Structure formats: C-alpha cells, structure tokens
Amino acid sequence: MTKPNLGSSLRRLIAGRRRADRVVPPSGHTATLTTLTSAAMAFLAVFALALSIATGRLADRWSQALTRTATVRISAPPEQMQAQTKKVLDVLKTTPGVSAARVMEPDEIKRLLEPWLGPDLPVDALPLPQLVEVAETPEGVDGPGLQLRLQAEAPGAILDDHLRWRQPLVSSASRVRILGLLSLALIGGATAALITLATQAALAANGQVIRTLRLVGARDGYIARAFVRRFTIRAFMGALAGTALGMAAIALLPAAAPEGGFLTGLGFTGIEWGWPLLLPILAALVAFLSTLAAAFQTLRTVR
Amino acid sequence: MIEFHDLSLGYSGRVLMSGVTLKLMPGSFHFLTGPSGSGKTSLLKLCYGELKATSGRVEVFGQDIGAMARDQVALIRRRIGIVHQDCQFLDHLPMAENITLPLEVAGQVADARAMDELLAWVGLSGQARALPPQLSGGERQRAALARAVMGAPDIILADEPTGNVDWEMSQRLLRLMTELNRMGKTVVVATHDLNLIRVAKSQVAARVLRIQGGRVQLAGADL
Structure with missing residues (x-):
C-alpha cells in the first residue's frame, strides 16, 4: 500500500480531476449529512470562538484595569481625618512603585456609592471613610510593606490593592476562555467523527464501485481521492455557510455597553472578525484527514 | 505467463x-x-x-x-483484462466511460477512434451513451469484454462470460x-x-x- 502523503495528497485533491470524481455515484444522503453537519458545527464553533475571545478580552481588561491601581481607605474620627490623610499621602510619596496618589473628592465618593444608596445621598451627614487613589508604576508596590508603614503612620488607613476580588474574576474569565477553547476542540472532534461515519457509510454503500475499480487496476490513492475530494468539498461548503450564519448571528447581538454586563460583550471586534474565517478551512482539513483515514481503512479490507 | x-x-x-x-x-x-x-x-x-x-x-x-x-x-x-461473471459496471456512467475505465484509472486518455473501433468490434456502436442497466445480458457481456481489452492487456480472464446469454x-x-x-x-x-x-x-x-x-x-x- 502506498502511504498517504499529506502534501501530495492535498495538491492532488485541490487539482482534482472531474472525470475521476465521476466514478463515485452522485451524492446520497451521506454527502448531504456531511454538509449539514459541517454547517451546524461551524455555526456552534463561531459561538464557542466568540465566547473564548470575549472572555479572554474580559480577563485582560479586568486584569489590566485593576493591576496598576490601589486604594487607601482611611477610617478615623473627624478630628484626626485630615492629619491621617496627610500622613498617608506622605508615606505614599516616599513609597517605591507609587507613581501618583490623590485624595478622592466627596463628589467622586458619592458617585461610587450612588448605584447602591441612590442619587440623593447626604454625603456630609454620613461618616464615610476618606479614600486615596493610588496609581502604581509598572513595577508595582510592595503591598504588605506599604500596609505595615501605613499602620504605623496612620492607624486608620487600610490598603486595598484589589487583589482580593480581582483574582477570582480574572481566574473565572480565564476558565471560561478555556471552556470556549475546549468546546472548539470538542466541536472539531465531533465533526471529524461524524464525517468519518458518513465516509464509512458512503464507502460501504459504494462497495460495488470499489470492487469494479479494483478490477480494472485502480490503486488505493485513486479510489480514496474520489471520496476524499467529495467529502472535503462538502465539509468546506457546509462550514462556509455555517460560519457565515454564525457571524451574522453574532453581528446581530446587542452592541457592547458598559452597563450591559458580560453577555453584551460576546462578539468580535476589529481583526477578531478574521478568526471565524479560519473555521471553513479547518473543517475542510478535518474532513480531508478523517475521510482519508476512513477510506484507506476500508480499502485495506478490499483486495 | x-x-x-x-x-x-x-x-x-x-x-x-x-x-x-x-x-x-x-x-x-x-x-x-x-x-x-x-x-x-x-x-x-x-x-x-x-x-x-x-x-x-x-x-x-x-x-x-x-x-x-x-x-x-x-x-x-x-x-490483465478481466471479464467478470456479472460484468461489474458502474451503473451511473455511460458505457463509453465504463469501457474506458481501465485507461482512466491508469491516468491515460482513450483515443476516440480506437474507442469507436472497439465498440464496432463488439457490436455496440450505438450504445456508447447507454447506461449499463439499459443493456441486455449479451450486450453487457460484450461491453465487459470491450472493457477488458481496452488497456491492451496481455492476459484475458473470463469468468462464465456466456453464463447469461443465448447460444447464438x-x-x-x-x-x-x-x-x-x-x-x-x-x-x-x-x-x-x-x-x-x-x-x-x-x-x-x-x-x-x-x-x-x-x-x-x-x-x-x-x-
């Protein structure tokens, strides 16, 4: 048996020969099944890809937005508040890794609390803590060291480097991204399995064709190519349609908005729209390899 | 041999x-x-x-x-030209394409004049475009013989070539x-x-x- 060489097989497949293709009878339900399967799988793959990309983007955004900032919260009696705030600012000025520090205005604090306590918040009447926003240099600050210094200088000051709630969020987003990629792999595997089954069914249904071709001196490669080309083209066309539908569905989703939460961010932006276009090529490759393997496996049993 | x-x-x-x-x-x-x-x-x-x-x-x-x-x-x-007992044609292809199949799988192109002569030799000149199921038993056997010799083989093996045809x-x-x-x-x-x-x-x-x-x-x- 001549071992299938991927490079030369692909070249021959693409070049093709219309006459050679005709030796396999016109498509039956297996070929239609291949097209539909590829279309459905590509449609799902577009969503898995969108999910993966969106969660990746989200994880990066959360991570980047929160990594370089920290907050110092000062809870002190009103008469000590100003003094402790000044000490905190002095400590921050001499702390390596701090690029800027500023006291947040009452209006800013009011805006932060608005979503929870409503717009008519009497900020002046409430014993709210003083907040100091800290911007870090790329090297970052030594969190535990800074906390110790703050406690020594201003006992009411607590450093919040956002790590406590940033880490689970980033971790969750990363896991969802992995799930998206895993879904893509599963979709690819399922597509390969279904196309293999469809090819095996087609080969079994065309036993007479194979025996006749053998009788007149056809080699394995000739017979396999006739089936491989047909199923690869079907898978590619199906995946192309499925991808187009999937991309259209993604495009029709509501646009991302800050208040929209995670789901409205599901989609592609800019160059990301190029990723789904790889799906039909991948589907064709999966179909090519699975059909080639199925064809040679079947041909081994027919001498 | x-x-x-x-x-x-x-x-x-x-x-x-x-x-x-x-x-x-x-x-x-x-x-x-x-x-x-x-x-x-x-x-x-x-x-x-x-x-x-x-x-x-x-x-x-x-x-x-x-x-x-x-x-x-x-x-x-x-x-080797093989005439199978049940002929074994590709039923979806016209007789002309079935007969030239040995050349097709070998990557060769059939000469039209040689094809015409071959069909005339087996008495199937008018059946080039017919599909195998449209032929009688005798015509199918003759077509199978034509296919067997298409690639100019050295050996002809025929398995009950007259099994389903009359004496003539x-x-x-x-x-x-x-x-x-x-x-x-x-x-x-x-x-x-x-x-x-x-x-x-x-x-x-x-x-x-x-x-x-x-x-x-x-x-x-x-x-």
Missing part, C-alpha cells in the same frame, strides 16, 4: 483445491471447467490477486502476486475471444458449458483444465 506452484486454497477449514501446479504459456487458450462450486472462479481470482493462496504461490508475469501489496496488484491488473450470443462472444487469442493474448475462460468448449476446439488450439475434487487436471478427449 501464469504459473501455479503447489498451490492450495481453503475457506474456513474446507480445502477447495490443493497441490495445483500448472503453467499457462503466453499466447495460449485455456478453458477452465468443472461442476458448480468446484473453484473455477476462485482459480481465476488467484490469477488476478483477489484471493491469496493458503499455501504455495501464483506467479503472474514472473512475480508472486500473493506476496504483493495492493497497489502492486493494481499495476499487475492493468496488464455465446458463439459470438467465443469468436471475439478466439480473435483476441490470435492477436497473441493469453486467454483463460472459465465455463461449465461443454458445448461451447467443443465448438471452440474447432476454432482454436484450446486446452481444457478440469477442476474436480480439489484437483486441476488436463481434460482428455472425453470433451
């Missing part, structure tokens, strides 16, 4: 033939006869490598066909095969039709091999 060396063949514990040693010379004409199930078809299949011997070996063109890989067997088959058509097919033999082809015809063999012996120097009881013997004057 074809040599059997102490060949045995068996299926699932049953010995179909054993101790077969024979040599078919180039340009010879042989009939292979024997009762149904005696192994005529199997013997032909051993010649073109569809079956492998249980022991012993079959040499075709000086090569042990049983030891060959499938693709090598395919190349050997391009030098049997004689016509026989004439075609004797003509091929006169052109230098080695011909082996498996048949249970003794009348056909008797007629053939008046036309060509044919030898008759009889398979009986798992042995292949040269038949004598009793035919």
